[in-house]
Amino acid sequence: MFDKNFYPTPKEIAFKMIEGLDLRGVNILEPSAGKGDILEVIESKTANIYCIEKNQELQSILREKKYTILGDDFLKFKPDHIFDVILMNPPFDNGVKHLLKAWEISEEGTQIRCLLNRESIENPCTKEKKLLLNIIQNNNGEIEYLGNCFKNGERKTNVEIVLIKLQNKTKRKKFQFNFNEFQKEEINIEELNINQLAKIDILQNLEDRYISVKKLIEEYLVLKNKLEFYLDGIMDKYTVDTLLAKSFNNKNREREYEEIIGNIRNRFWQVIFSKTKLEEKMTSNVKKDFFGNKKEYSIMPFTVENVNKLLEILIQNSKHIFQNCIEEIFDYLTAYYPENRVHIEGWKTNERWMVGRKFILPNMINWLDLKYVKSNIIKSLDYTKADKLRDLEKVLCNLIGKDIMRIKTIEQTIKEGIEFSKWYKSEFFRFKVFKKGTIHFEFLDEKIWNQFNNRACEGKKWLGY
Incomplete structure (x- = not known):
């Protein structure tokens, strides 16, 4: 089950860990969060909950439960937040190091509750164990013996457990x-x-x-x-001044610090997202799905390790992302075939099982432009349909290795002003616009047309391709 150190915290022990704590409006961190068993007993409170977890499968479970993940290796963690409470059930074979790390990142007043192997306290045979005992003694820490409280747990063990309660009283507030x-x-x-x-x-x-x-x-x-x-190149001077000016009105310096650092951290992450240029290759919906996790990444500390992990994920998923983009556009272009009664119109030129070399798309022009156009010239697309056409061109550029920033798009051609019912050319198509808002398209290059259909149908595992 996941790994050798995975011992989910029994619910009654999780409740015992939070006894006497006021969790309203505080920042709570759970390192080695597992699948969120401790967090589940506090989710009804109005707290800001953060967690760290190494195991990728467990991370997926935490994401499904809508918990904010700040990283995967607590011992290397460099916090941007100030935590009021740290709740821990660390790996039994490395618990002392994890508790010392929690002490290191804590601030004055931070409450720490940690489950440890009893042997860690009763047999202080290492420098780390001796240091921990010294911290407990000098800060009026409490040690509560819980016995073999995991004997009836989700994953059973007879290891004797202690609950360490610490409050940092030695540091001056930041x-x-x-x-x-x-x-x-x-x-x-x-x-x-x-x-x-x-x-x-x-x-x-x-x-x-x-x-x-x-x-x-x-x-x-x-x-x-x-x-x-x-911050040059990351954030302009006006934004910096605005952030600093806001700080004068905020009396809660800890939360003010988090807000300012959060804004700045987001900008640094945005540089990474933009420099990868992956967004330029994604269709709107695929980008929305994939970068729905952008918020999750941007809340993580900005470190070389975290950036590299993100880039690894992008590289590992690039083929899958591109395939999703192709299939999304394929489905859009093949939706308007004659037998499809979901749509009012269907055209004989449109195919169901492949994108025809010639195809027609409806409602492409902004209806206000159509209503108030005073000449035979049109200069704009409906903005949602413009996105779809740009998505199509992104996919085709990626398919043949072209930079979308270096091609003449359909939208650019129309912005220059075109006449109704007259053929025009963009990078990949010849097309003409009709007054009822439809556009007729034809692929210029038969090879690219075939490549697109073959790649889409291969992904769908349709026979014959």
Whole structure:
């Protein structure tokens, strides 16, 4: 079942782990989340839930349950979020390392609840185990002995288990400083009298503040300049200024940090998505399906490892993606055959089992353009149908290895202005537009026409191809 370390948390133990925790509006992380057994007992709470899981099959289960996955290797995890609660049932043979990692990424106030093999606590024979015991002792951590609580679990074991409860009290919050380290006396302006010399201590306090503010403004502008430098090509200066301006209105610095970093991280991921140019080769629906996961990727920390994993997925799926694109367009073009009663119209030129070299598509022109056209010239397609034609041209470009940015598309040809009932040429077709909004097409190259049909029918496993 999945792997040797997969021991789903029994529901009663999961409830015990969250006892006494206020989970409203907090960020919760579960490393080694398995199939989400701990998360399921808190999903009714209004919490922001994140998880990490190494096993690909288990990741699929987590995605089906709509959990946000931040990565697959917790020990290499570099967080962009600030977690209020970390709930853990790590691999029994590596649990101490996982708990130390949770401590490392925690902030002041972070609550950690972790299940461990009892032997990890009672036999501190390694530096890591000794360090963990020291952390527990110095932070008033609790150790609760649960016995062999997995003996009746989904996957049984008689290993003795302990529940470690820790709250980080040693770190200073990221966005606070110790006010006791600085002197800021109250300034009573009423004590100043225009008819007497100002009190030296009041004026000196004001001057000290002014000097401090000048220094901080200088540091702020230098940092802002650095920020703009590193974000050059990722985010424009106006957007940077907007993000920083919003921060002045947000009193929750932790959430403000996450919002700003989230925006910036999305831009970095967007660079990767755009540089792959895979979107240029996808049809609208296939792109929607595949990049429905874009949000999932963009919430993951931007690391070399995560980027490489994404690129591996794109490479491994490129043939499958392209086949889906071909079949989507094939189905669209063969929908308008005469016997298809789903549609009002069907044309003899349109085939059912293959795309004819000549075919007709209806309702291609924006009806307002047709209604108000004052001449015999048309310059625009219906925008949804323009997408479909561009999808067709993307598929054909990919089929023969052409760059769609370097061809003359149907849409570009029409934008230049065309007359009704007159033949025009784009890269792959000759076509003419009629006043009722239909367009008649003919493939210019018989070889490309055959390639397209053969590839689509092979994918559908139709005989004869």
